[in-house]
Amino acid sequence: MVSLSLAWDRFVSVMTEPKKHGNKAPLWQDLLMLGVSVLASGAVMSFVLKQIDPQRDAKLAAKKRKQALQKRLGMQIEMNEYEQLLAADVVNPDCIDVTLYDIGGLDPIIDSLYNKIISPMQQPQLFLSSPLLKPSKGILLYGPPGTGKTMLAKAIAKESGANFINLRVSSLHSKWFGDSTKLVTAAFTLAWKLQPSIIFVDEVDALLGKRNSMDQDIVTSVKTEFMQLWDGMVTDSDANVIVLAATNRPYDLDEAVLRRLPLSFEVGMPSAAQRESILRVILSNEAAARGSACIEPALLENTPEETGPAAMRPLERIAEATEGFSGSDLMELCKQAACRPLHEFISSMSEGKKDAPEAPRPLTVHDLEASIATSRPSRFNAQKYYMEAGRGGEPPDGPEPHARHRAGGAASGQRRGRHTAPLADEVPGADAAPGTGKWQRDTQRGHLSGPSEHTSAWEL
Numbered sequence: 001m002v003s004l005s006l007a008w009d010r011f012v013s014v015m016t017e018p019k020k021h022g023n024k025a026p027l028w029q030d031l032l033m034l035g036v037s038v039l040a041s042g043a044v045m046s047f048v049l050k051q052i053d054p055q056r057d058a059k060l061a062a063k064k065r066k067q068a069l070q071k072r073l074g075m076q077i078e079m080n081e082y083e084q085l086l087a088a089d090v091v092n093p094d095c096i097d098v099t100l101y102d103i104g105g106l107d108p109i110i111d112s113l114y115n116k117i118i119s120p121m122q123q124p125q126l127f128l129s130s131p132l133l134k135p136s137k138g139i140l141l142y143g144p145p146g147t148g149k150t151m152l153a154k155a156i157a158k159e160s161g162a163n164f165i166n167l168r169v170s171s172l173h174s175k176w177f178g179d180s181t182k183l184v185t186a187a188f189t190l191a192w193k194l195q196p197s198i199i200f201v202d203e204v205d206a207l208l209g210k211r212n213s214m215d216q217d218i219v220t221s222v223k224t225e226f227m228q229l230w231d232g233m234v235t236d237s238d239a240n241v242i243v244l245a246a247t248n249r250p251y252d253l254d255e256a257v258l259r260r261l262p263l264s265f266e267v268g269m270p271s272a273a274q275r276e277s278i279l280r281v282i283l284s285n286e287a288a289a290r291g292s293a294c295i296e297p298a299l300l301e302n303t304p305e306e307t308g309p310a311a312m313r314p315l316e317r318i319a320e321a322t323e324g325f326s327g328s329d330l331m332e333l334c335k336q337a338a339c340r341p342l343h344e345f346i347s348s349m350s351e352g353k354k355d356a357p358e359a360p361r362p363l364t365v366h367d368l369e370a371s372i373a374t375s376r377p378s379r380f381n382a383q384k385y386y387m388e389a390g391r392g393g394e395p396p397d398g399p400e401p402h403a404r405h406r407a408g409g410a411a412s413g414q415r416r417g418r419h420t421a422p423l424a425d426e427v428p429g430a431d432a433a434p435g436t437g438k439w440q441r442d443t444q445r446g447h448l449s450g451p452s453e454h455t456s457a458w459e460l
């Protein structure tokens with residue numbers, strides 16, 4: 001700045017009093033000096049302004065995220081600053097590590113989702129030719145915590161090849177981000193640019209719960225913006241974008257939201273047969289990851305240990321003993337059990353016994369049984385869910401799930417007068433055509449087959 005003002009003073013003096021300066025310095029030198037000074041001062045000014053910009057770090061981080069996203073997605077897209085902020089929450093389906101085959105006990109729901117969501121996303125041209133075939137653009141997964149809803153959502157994105165925008169309510173309302181409504185708009189415009197895509201709203205009740213007079217203005221405007229953009233997406237036949245929502249509190253959802261979610265699936269607490277399926281999926285994944293030697297053959301094959309009428313499959317026994325366990329509890333149980341052979345091995349090594357084994361022994365059914373005693377099932381969370389849903393804390397192994405599904409949707413809402421728009425009466429498995437889609441568990445992934453694999457809880 002100082003050099004610029006000196007150069008300017010000299011230039012003015014040369015121009016106004018040429019005689020005073022004589023021929024000492026030619027005019028072009030002064031002009032050059034002035035030009036250089038102007039450029040240098042401009043650069044310094046811009047550098048200083050950038051340094052003091054309060055948004056500088058955020059913009060730099062957003063730029064990095066944009067570059068990372070473009071690399072991940074393998075495509076160049078233009079994004080505004082709000083879309084860039086959301087870029088961190090976009091997952092390329094190829095990077096999702098959960099598949100439909102990793103989910104146990106939910107085959108009828110998966111069949112239905114395959115026909116109604118995954119196929120239309122994979123082959124939109126077949127479904128857009130008629131209004132009757134038009135796929136639904138809103139799906140709700142609801143049920144107690146730990147039953148696999150989030151897992152299912154990720155697997156749907158993976159299977160359909162859709163980009164997955166994980167819309168975190170905490171990000172939207174974070175004071176760091178400030179402008180929540182603009183972020184909601186960005187979620188939809190980004191989804192449009194990345195289609196086929198899924199906007200996943202986990203814990204949707206936190207974003208689109210019942211409106212009440214205590215709501216802050218920002219909460220109300222976010223809801224309104226979300227609904228309007230959603231409607232726009234529904235009426236736009238070119239948009240291959242769906243909103244997939246999940247919640248543990250369906251009874252807290254706004255009626256207008258329920259109307260926009262024509263497909264809904266209750267992912268309830270698993271029955272004994274479903275628990276057996278979940279255990280088998282978890283253990284066969286473990287064997288695939290660590291080698292079949294890490295699990296004793298009878299457990300891995302799930303063959304009855306004894307003969308005679310009282311014979312039970314080992315996992316059937318564990319399933320019977322784990323009433324009130326969710327899928328997530330069963331995962332924890334298996335983790336605990338899997339650590340037992342390892343702990344034994346470590347202690348035998350540290351004791352320096354001569355006959356110490358060279359490797360940990362395989363996991364046995366007794367490890368699972370011993371771990372049940374020290375596990376804490378989340379049945380209380382589930383009871384809370386069933387109580388709130390107006391079902392008096394119905395036990396997990398209650399009536400057969402078709403009826404349960406209906407009760408959980410329409411009936412509970414009517415009984416409690418909580419929402420007049422019932423949850424959709426989607427009957428898992430009723431319209432599914434198992435074996436007709438690409439989704440066929442046993443043949444495709446070679447999971448262990450056995451009686452309960454095909455007779456899921458809904459068919460029992």
Ligand SMILES: Nc1ncnc2c1ncn2[C@@H]1O[C@H](COP(=O)(O)OP(=O)(O)O)[C@@H](O)[C@H]1O
Pocket residue numbers: 102103104105106144145146147148149150151152246278281282326327328329331
């Ligand atoms: N049906 C299931 N099959 C296999 N694993 C399951 C199942 N349900 C839950 N899990 C395990 O529990 C974890 C938590 O499940 P999650 O999908 O987050 O439950 P939710 O979203 O319903 O609360 C999963 O990552 C998975 O390891």
Ligand SMILES: [Mg+2]
Pocket residue numbers: 149150151202246
């Ligand atoms: Mg979840």
